[in-house]
Amino acid sequence: MLPRRIPSLRRLYTTATQPPPTAPKPVINLKQIRAAPEYHAQNCVDRNYAAVSAYPTRIVGLYDEWAGLQRALRGERERLNAISADLRRAVKEEKEALICEAQALRGKISGVEERERCLEKEMKELAIALPNTTHSEAPVGSEPRMLGYINEACAPKEDADKVVKGHIQIGAELKLLDFADAGAVSGWGWYYLLNEAVLLEQALVNYSLSLAMKNGWHLVAPPSIIYSHMASACGFRPRDQNGEQQIYTLNDGKHALAGTAEIPLAAMHANKTFAMEDLPMKVVGVGRAYRAEAGSRGVDSKGLYRVHEFTKVELFAWVPPPAEESHDASAAATEGEPASAPAKQHPTADDVFIEMLELQKTFLTSLGLYARILEMPTTDLGASASRKIDIEAYMPSRAKKDPWGEVSSLSNCTDYQSRRLNTKLKLEGGSGKKTVFPYTLNGTACAVPRVMIAILENGWCEERQGVVVPEVLRPFMGGIDFIGRKKESFPMCS
Missing domain, CATH: 1.10.287.40 (Serine-tRNA synthetase, tRNA binding domain)
Structure with a gap:
């Protein structure tokens, strides 16, 4: 007996576009x-x-x-x-x-x-439809504020004779990247990783996960297909305010490919209520990210810098709102009710924000990458972020125009996402019936392609004609400490 035909994605879902009854009801x-x-x-x-x-x-x-x-x-x-x-x-x-x-x-x-x-x-x-309120630290306008540098000792020294190679050329010479065949198979913005590049991707993922886990973050592998209404609730809409496509929507209109693990991580507690002892809840998720990147072609879109699909490790946390926001809600006790014990002091959103930034700095510092930290201005904030910090790594091939390329970001979304996802927090004390909305924070632990660009370009050794692998990644790559030219070509069909 022949097996039943497997339905296509188009037939797998219905054509209805209304969210299901289980969709969270926003509380604005x-x-x-x-x-x-x-x-x-x-x-x-x-x-x-x-x-x-x-x-x-x-x-x-x-x-x-x-x-x-x-x-x-x-x-x-x-x-x-x-x-x-x-x-x-x-x-x-x-x-x-x-x-x-x-x-x-x-x-x-x-x-x-x-x-x-x-x-x-x-x-x-x-x-x-309104964006989040803006944090007092965010500069108004379009100019970011410099906060500092990472690995200043690794800053490049002026050397007119130094050979600078971009990751595209390095990837071709060392047989690590294949853009041409991926373009024929999938189109612009797609790529093949080959040989040691495959190990390098997995090493970056495993190292960033292990670093986060050692610091108390719980591991999650989230789904890559999410409801479109969940993406919207997190501040990601199918099209941005200029009409450009942001994320890929499936044919049913109800589902989309996750542009970042932030979306399924935030949504995993939609329509749920935390107890105060649950927070802060800190998770680190690894998954594939899908970006339409419509209208984004240009110098920044060459090679691995701006692609449609990539592996990304994401930090996500739920924390209690500031005390002043929950004061009225927590005053549930009646005059005749005995006073409760002093509330346990929980880390604030600012505390966890700093913790996440320190993790990002530790990761990039250990890779030996020269980078700068920026407080991003209001024009660069998405709908959900109240405050955002970007870290940009030095990329030698971009030095003639702008040598810095974003490799991670960190956002405090206040209660923007939790209100839209109906994620609540039950307060301690009083009658115990009052709830508020927790703050959510997200940050990049590792965006693999861009970190790979920085490693290939900064690790290039002209004398040895190859790339030096950062020491912290070597245990995750079977001890490989150097990526050189191949004696044999990658197996290809003629």
Whole structure:
């Protein structure tokens, strides 16, 4: 008997685009927006989201209309309640008139309530489209602020005679990279890793995972296909504000390929509630990242720097919100309730942010890479990040124009993602019924292709015609300490 035909991805999913009933219901802080519409409007402009800068004022107008309808119906609702009470003691002759009046009131109330629901829906949709608030450390504008350097002793010295080779040339000469065949198979932005490059990729993954694990981070291997609504909740939309495609959407419209492990990691606790003792929860995930990179072709897109698919190790954490944000919610105890014991001091978002940055610095320092640390400006912040730090490594082949290439980033997303994913935190003390939304942080542990660029170009030894492997990676590569020219060519078909 022949096996049943395996369905294609297109047939595997339905054509419906509505999210399933299990999709998280966003809980947006409309009160915060209404309290400071001018700030939120300017925040949109500062962050390159001018197209939605009118939304905060619109939300205020919609709320005023909604509140007016609420006030206008107060009399009708009170009268309807009174009729319900009158019906219980009315005589038969009076009931008919009361029932008719009640029906008329219900019809009027129902029509107004439908309008109220429309207003609530529009306010929510407008609020969801707004970017996160901006951290005070983020420079306003388009210029980043320098925070410091990594491995300054490794800074290149001026040498006019030094031979500089780019990773594309090195990859070809040492038979490590194949862009031509990948272009024929998959198109621009795809590649084959060959020989020691395969080991180097796995070494970078395993070393970054082991480093994070030794520092208390829990390992996760997340899925690469996610619901589109989960990606949107994390701040990744199929198209950016300029209409450029960001991530690959599957034919059903309901699913997408994850642009980063951040998305499935954030979503793994959607619709769940943490206990205070659970936090901070710190995970490190490894997976394949898929980027459409539409409109991104240029000098930065050559070779491995900007590709459609790559391996990435990602740090992700949930932490309690600042004490001032949970103060009102935690005051659940009544006056007669005995005082609870002092709350346990948990690491703050800033504490975990610094911890993640130190891990990134340790990783790049141990690889011997010269890099710089930047506080990114408002125009470079995505929808979800309140604050973002980038680390850029020195890449010799780019020295004539701009020698720095981003190899990692670190973001504090405050409660932007947890509110959209309905991830909550149950507070300690009081009645124990109050919840808030935890802060989420994410950071790159290792973006393999870009780190590989830096290792190949900085590790190139012209005298030996090969690349010196960083010492910390050698145990993960079977002891290989140098990648040289091959005596035999990579097996190919003629």
